[in-house]
Amino acid sequence: MNCRDALRLLFDVVDNEASESEIKKVREHIQSCEKCAARYEMEQKFKKCIEKKGKFSPECEKLRDKITQQLDDIDPGSGGADLFPSPLN
Amino acid sequence: MADRKPIVYRQRFEKEAMVHIDALMRTARRMTKSDTDAEDLVQETMLKAYRFFDKFEEGTNCKAWLFKIMTNIFINNYRSKSKAPQSLTFDDIDDSFLFGQLAKNKEMSDPEKEFFSKIFDKDVRKAIDELPEDFRMVVILSFIEGFAYQEIADITDLQIGTVKSRLHRGRKLLQKALFDYARRSGFIKEPLN
Numbered sequence: 653m654n655c656r657d658a659l660r661l662l663f664d665v666v667d668n669e670a671s672e673s674e675i676k677k678v679r680e681h682i683q684s685c686e687k688c689a690a691r692y693e694m695e696q697k698f699k700k701c702i703e704k705k706g707k708f709s710p711e712c713e714k715l716r717d718k719i720t721q722q723l724d725d726i727d728p729g730s731g732g733a734d735l736f737p738s739p740l741n
Numbered sequence: 742m743a744d745r746k747p748i749v750y751r752q753r754f755e756k757e758a759m760v761h762i763d764a765l766m767r768t769a770r771r772m773t774k775s776d777t778d779a780e781d782l783v784q785e786t787m788l789k790a791y792r793f794f795d796k797f798e799e800g801t802n803c804k805a806w807l808f809k810i811m812t813n814i815f816i817n818n819y820r821s822k823s824k825a826p827q828s829l830t831f832d833d834i835d836d837s838f839l840f841g842q843l844a845k846n847k848e849m850s851d852p853e854k855e856f857f858s859k860i861f862d863k864d865v866r867k868a869i870d871e872l873p874e875d876f877r878m879v880v881i882l883s884f885i886e887g888f889a890y891q892e893i894a895d896i897t898d899l900q901i902g903t904v905k906s907r908l909h910r911g912r913k914l915l916q917k918a919l920f921d922y923a924r925r926s927g928f929i930k931e932p933l934n
């Protein structure tokens with residue numbers, strides 16, 4: 653694998669979408685290529701940083717209680733056939 | 742055979758669906774940009790999901806199923822009908838912009854470490870919120886909620902190739918925005934070139 657192939661697979665690997673064999677080939681390449689190793693590390697750190705800092709826990713205890721109460725009045729499975737109606741244009 | 746007794750549905754729904762209210766709420770707030778609309782959207786989503794819970798295939802990803810229901814309701818009822826398709830191009834940002842900028846910073850000993858440890862939570866959230874809507878959704882579903890490309894394609898009704906290209910551009914825009922925030926906050930110095 654050369655640098656071009658390694659970078660082509662960059663986001664598939666970072667996003668956990670690459671196959672086992674692709675991951676193995678990338679791993680072999682970045683062991684001997686400092687530049688690609690640095691890029692992979694940066695993109696992985698970036699993704700983790702966004703997840704950690706961009707994720708907040710909304711306060712929704714009240715909403716949860718409200719919904720739980722409303723479930724009492726609903727017959728599960730009463731929705732019919734049209735779960736995903738197409739947009740009304 | 743699934744047991745069709747309401748009490749069993751109720752228990753399964755509370756165990757498998759109700760646990761995702763936080764994630765739905767987090768994303769609904771970003772979709773609607775309003776706390777009240779977000780609560781209404783999540784409520785409508787959960788009640789609809791319960792009514793259709795017999796359609797949920799056991800063993801599949803319940804969180805993805807709920808997000809698809811929510812996205813569908815949002816598109817039909819909340820999003821402004823006049824929304825024009827976005828045809829902006831962002832190809833002026835280099836693919837390795839952030840990497841290049843951080844690597845160029847020779848006067849700092851470890852600019853990458855500085856960048857990732859010091860960037861503010863509020864700036865990360867603001868940068869996400871300010872992404873154009875099409876990119877924002879896929880970025881949130883991937884980076885924040887951890888869905889796979891195929892799951893995002895199912896939730897948003899997009900082709901997987903479109904998901905990948907929007908995610909790619911979204912990531913670039915996010916990196917550019919965060920680098921600008923970092924520079925403005927002063928913990929990343931302007932590279933001398």
Ligand SMILES: [Zn+2]
Pocket residue numbers: 654655656658681685686687688689
């Ligand atoms: Zn390389």
